[in-house]
Amino acid sequence: MKAVVFHAIGDIRVDDVPEPAIEDGKDAVVRLTASAICGTDLHFIRGTFSGMKKGQILGHEGVGIVEAVGSEVRHIKVGQRVIIPSTVGCGTCQFCAKGYFAQCDNANPMGKRAGTSFFGGPEAAGGLKGLQAEKARVPWADANLVPIPDAISDDQAILMSDILPTGWFGADLAEIEQGDHVLVFGCGPVGQMAIASALLMGGRVIAVDRLPDRLAMAERQGAQIINMDEVDVPDAVLKLTDGDGARRVIDAVGVDAQHAHGGPDEPGMLGKAKEKLEQYLIEPAARKFGTHFIAGDNPSQVLDWAVECVAKAGTIAIIGVYPPTDRSFPIGMAMNKNVTLRMGNANHRRYYDVLIEHVLAGRLDPQKILTQTEPMTDAIDAYKAFDERQPGWIKVELQPAA
Numbered sequence: 001m002k003a004v005v006f007h008a009i010g011d012i013r014v015d016d017v018p019e020p021a022i023e024d025g026k027d028a029v030v031r032l033t034a035s036a037i038c039g040t041d042l043h044f045i046r047g048t049f050s051g052m053k054k055g056q057i058l059g060h061e062g063v064g065i066v067e068a069v070g071s072e073v074r075h076i077k078v079g080q081r082v083i084i085p086s087t088v089g090c091g092t093c094q095f096c097a098k099g100y101f102a103q104c105d106n107a108n109p110m111g112k113r114a115g116t117s118f119f120g121g122p123e124a125a126g127g128l129k130g131l132q133a134e135k136a137r138v139p140w141a142d143a144n145l146v147p148i149p150d151a152i153s154d155d156q157a158i159l160m161s162d163i164l165p166t167g168w169f170g171a172d173l174a175e176i177e178q179g180d181h182v183l184v185f186g187c188g189p190v191g192q193m194a195i196a197s198a199l200l201m202g203g204r205v206i207a208v209d210r211l212p213d214r215l216a217m218a219e220r221q222g223a224q225i226i227n228m229d230e231v232d233v234p235d236a237v238l239k240l241t242d243g244d245g246a247r248r249v250i251d252a253v254g255v256d257a258q259h260a261h262g263g264p265d266e267p268g269m270l271g272k273a274k275e276k277l278e279q280y281l282i283e284p285a286a287r288k289f290g291t292h293f294i295a296g297d298n299p300s301q302v303l304d305w306a307v308e309c310v311a312k313a314g315t316i317a318i319i320g321v322y323p324p325t326d327r328s329f330p331i332g333m334a335m336n337k338n339v340t341l342r343m344g345n346a347n348h349r350r351y352y353d354v355l356i357e358h359v360l361a362g363r364l365d366p367q368k369i370l371t372q373t374e375p376m377t378d379a380i381d382a383y384k385a386f387d388e389r390q391p392g393w394i395k396v397e398l399q400p401a402a
């Protein structure tokens with residue numbers, strides 16, 4: 001079968017690979033009808049997140065038809081149309097039982113304290129084969145496949161694999177009450193879904209980004225917008241909130257914000273000269289974090305702004321991705337403002353009942369952020385356009401069978 005395969009930093013290819021098979025009684029094999037490219041995939045390709053093995057299949061967003069199930073699968077049936085949530089849980093451990101699927105004790109083969117397990121990532125994240133493929137093996141199928149009604153299209157469903165539940169998770173963490181000002185940093189796909197969720201929860205949303213196409217999309221959704229390249233962000237937020245700041249803040253940017261001055265994570269790294277990529281990879285931790293500290297500037301502009309812009313006794317929700325090595329946060333100002341800080345990898349599985357209801361009722365329409373649909377055979381060109389942040393390339397669906 002065809003799949004998008006990681007070969008090295010800056011080098012991915014559409015290859016022929018062996019088809020997956022049932023390896024455990026709780027597994028299912030799904031034939032994918034839709035996949036997608038996520039900003040997180042770019043971290044692996046650019047090398048911001050290391051540990052990707054040559055041969056790993058990329059992708060953690062998928063929709064498809066169940067093709068086979070293991071002998072111990074009880075609820076999922078062959079032929080069912082399903083969403084595959086990005087993060088993997090066993091469904092029965094002490095954390096899954098409380099809805100913390102991203103902190104499952106069993107899903108990561110590296111051990112119960114090894115961290116969130118997801119499809120298409122490095123070995124440290126469990127090393128499960130990714131979903132930018134014609135077929136995928138899904139462990140604990142009863143917990144990790146979500147049957148969907150026919151009324152939800154593939155174009156909607158593919159955005160419910162990761163983007164919508166993650167945005168909703170951010171809005172949920174932010175503890176939004178009716179009428180709250182909700183400041184959303186980052187208007188990429190997850191930021192857009194956080195905006196949609198926050199609006200549905202009764203928030204008055206202010207969205208921050210620097211890319212005009214993303215800001216325009218946020219504005220169409222009903223957010224007030226701030227272009228961070230044009231105005232002083234904290235100043236603009238205070239003006240829009242009667243001098244109070246925003247009661248709720250969502251960081252939907254994460255580590256991307258650390259590289260405004262160039263580095264392995266700058267847009268357009270895919271396809272650049274190998275030597276340049278290797279030069280970036282020399283002692284990446286020391287270079288990435290150390291130089292910032294030596295220079296005295298803070299690695300995360302967004303976290304600085306979040307703490308500065310949040311209202312007294314407000315809540316900051318962090319859903320943007322940071323590497324485990326990141327140690328910087330403006331704790332002093334946060335403590336002195338009685339700020340509540342909530343964060344983490346999304347517990348996708350927890351939210352499907354409510355999200356399916358909202359999508360069926362038209363209260364959430366994730367499809368509106370989908371800007372491109374490409375056959376998977378064109379994945380490399382799609383990755384390049386997405387990596388370079390070409391205008392209008394906000395969210396890309398890949399069609400494995402096309």
Ligand SMILES: [Zn+2]
Pocket residue numbers: 089090091092093094095096097103104105106107
């Ligand atoms: Zn579990």
